[in-house]
Amino acid sequence: MAIELFNTLGGQVETLVPSDGAVLRMYACGPTVYDYGHIGNFRTFIHVDVLRRALKQQGVAVKHVMNVTDVDDKIIQRAAAAGVGIGVFSARFENAFFEDMEALGVERPEFLPRATENIPEMVSLIERLAARQAAYQAEDGSWYFRIASDPGYGKLSQKDFDGIEDGARVDVDEYEKDAARDFALWKAVKTGADGVREHAWETALGAGRPGWHIECSAMATKYLGDNFDLHAGGEDLMFPHHENEIAQSEGASGKPFARHWMHVRFLLVEGKKMSKSEGNFYTLRDLLLKGHRASAIRFLLMSVPYRHQLNFTFDGLTESTNAVDRLRTFHRRLKEGQWPEGLSNGMTGSDADVAAAIATARQKYDAALSNDLNTAEARAAIFDMVRAVNVAADQGTLVKRDVQAALAVMERFDGVFAVLVDNDAEITRQALEWAEREGRMGEASPELVATLSLTDEAIEALIAERTQAKKTRNFARADAVRNELLAKGILLEDSKDGVRWKRK
RNA sequence: GCACCGAUGGCGAAGUGGCUAACGCGCUGGUCUGCAAAACCAGUAUUCAUGGGUUCAAAUCCCAUUCGGUGCUCCA
Numbered sequence: 001m002a003i004e005l006f007n008t009l010g011g012q013v014e015t016l017v018p019s020d021g022a023v024l025r026m027y028a029c030g031p032t033v034y035d036y037g038h039i040g041n042f043r044t045f046i047h048v049d050v051l052r053r054a055l056k057q058q059g060v061a062v063k064h065v066m067n068v069t070d071v072d073d074k075i076i077q078r079a080a081a082a083g084v085g086i087g088v089f090s091a092r093f094e095n096a097f098f099e100d101m102e103a104l105g106v107e108r109p110e111f112l113p114r115a116t117e118n119i120p121e122m123v124s125l126i127e128r129l130a131a132r133q134a135a136y137q138a139e140d141g142s143w144y145f146r147i148a149s150d151p152g153y154g155k156l157s158q159k160d161f162d163g164i165e166d167g168a169r170v171d172v173d174e175y176e177k178d179a180a181r182d183f184a185l186w187k188a189v190k191t192g193a194d195g196v197r198e199h200a201w202e203t204a205l206g207a208g209r210p211g212w213h214i215e216c217s218a219m220a221t222k223y224l225g226d227n228f229d230l231h232a233g234g235e236d237l238m239f240p241h242h243e244n245e246i247a248q249s250e251g252a253s254g255k256p257f258a259r260h261w262m263h264v265r266f267l268l269v270e271g272k273k274m275s276k277s278e279g280n281f282y283t284l285r286d287l288l289l290k291g292h293r294a295s296a297i298r299f300l301l302m303s304v305p306y307r308h309q310l311n312f313t314f315d316g317l318t319e320s321t322n323a324v325d326r327l328r329t330f331h332r333r334l335k336e337g338q339w340p341e342g343l344s345n346g347m348t349g350s351d352a353d354v355a356a357a358i359a360t361a362r363q364k365y366d367a368a369l370s371n372d373l374n375t376a377e378a379r380a381a382i383f384d385m386v387r388a389v390n391v392a393a394d395q396g397t398l399v400k401r402d403v404q405a406a407l408a409v410m411e412r413f414d415g416v417f418a419v420l421v422d423n424d425a426e427i428t429r430q431a432l433e434w435a436e437r438e439g440r441m442g443e444a445s446p447e448l449v450a451t452l453s454l455t456d457e458a459i460e461a462l463i464a465e466r467t468q469a470k471k472t473r474n475f476a477r478a479d480a481v482r483n484e485l486l487a488k489g490i491l492l493e494d495s496k497d498g499v500r501w502k503r504k
Numbered sequence: 505g506c507a508c509c510g511a512u513g514g515c516g517a518a519g520u521g522g523c524u525a526a527c528g529c530g531c532u533g534g535u536c537u538g539c540a541a542a543a544c545c546a547g548u549a550u551u552c553a554u555g556g557g558u559u560c561a562a563a564u565c566c567c568a569u570u571c572g573g574u575g576c577u578c579c580a
Contacts, residue, residue: 158508240577265509311515319528329542333543376517383527491542
């Protein structure tokens, strides 16, 4: 089953298949590493991850490139303010970014080129544009793309540029551009107000640094060729960033750039646009310090399909925590339980309803993801199966063959959702260590600190004490221990195989 | 201001012309348990922002209004 994906270019749902019949070549706009990533950033990266995992699961090999923008205005400014070079400054946030991505279970793309390591490729691209009269140098030495050279300009964002007044919002008097909408390919070096010369590269184009869009064109083409399968990013990048990438890439190569464009919608936080001024702006680390689990954050961010607006709320985070717990509990129940080969009541086969429910779940799960990555329907299919199999298990009609089938569906589900393996405590512990180093422990929730201060051994010692108390029917003491643990965020579960515990 | 997208139960959310409007969480009652937890069962929207229209049939199509979001400017 192939994946049907909405293509911004053309506005239609199309089958996404490798054009070379072998490997799907995709490029996703990556982070500009000037600060810690926020949940909006990660929603986009997680949905691109859903796509790549779903493709691989359906047998499509993937070559995925994601850039790291390690030079731009903000980086230059903030590095200067911090009194360090841009390399030192950006490396710090690049490392943090990849730690966060790993915490959220996002797979690493095959290639992660940095902008600053691909300057010659960008220069050569601009030179090719200049040779075709699609780029020109202005008086101050900066290079611009000539939009008039591209009759197809605007095809991605479907903009009617006749209706937009030049100068209404566009900075017309920025140097000597031929036309207001022409955008910078190469920015000539400037000297700041403090008299210090900004970071610059000496190149055939003159001393300067790359414009915003050129790096993506240069790196996408370098790794994937002039024409490739898919280009993805947040919805805000559609214009002008992606439009300009198309213009400059196609202007240089004379060939179509990416065939398929995927744009992930912005999220809302507590019903409003996320912004620092609204006080609803959260980085992943903010949430981890508040005691939210990485798995719940991933699950919430991916539960709403990428083309729909997600309302990220703290209630939603609780919901996701509980939902992930339910899936993990179910998964463990299947793996650890003892299941009969067949039914004892004369039937040798499995319970037909359960087997059918499992098969249906698998089929619906695949169909949902194939249908423009409908993660909401995919998870619904899994929960339907969870209920059906739990009922059978409770009724004693669940046999080994069905357990194995159900486990296979869970593994398939987790191949994309990636929430069943519990690394949450470890991730949170790392976040706390980071907060300690950064002097931000004040932001950590007290319950979280209490929970993680208890070692597994200490917890198990208390549980042993409770078990002993229960044996002597000293329930008051047993409950006291349980409540003490609960106060520190440890939940106990008695079962016939002993006591299980987990961190809340 | 112009353009585009959206509004579904207490919350999140799927469904885009025709079965009783998925699924998750929450809540209420029950089973189980020393009590819990986990799991299961039952209940929880006669109705899909509001008003009009098209149709045998609308949450789904059309128009208007209200509210939210995005782009036009750095932004995932």
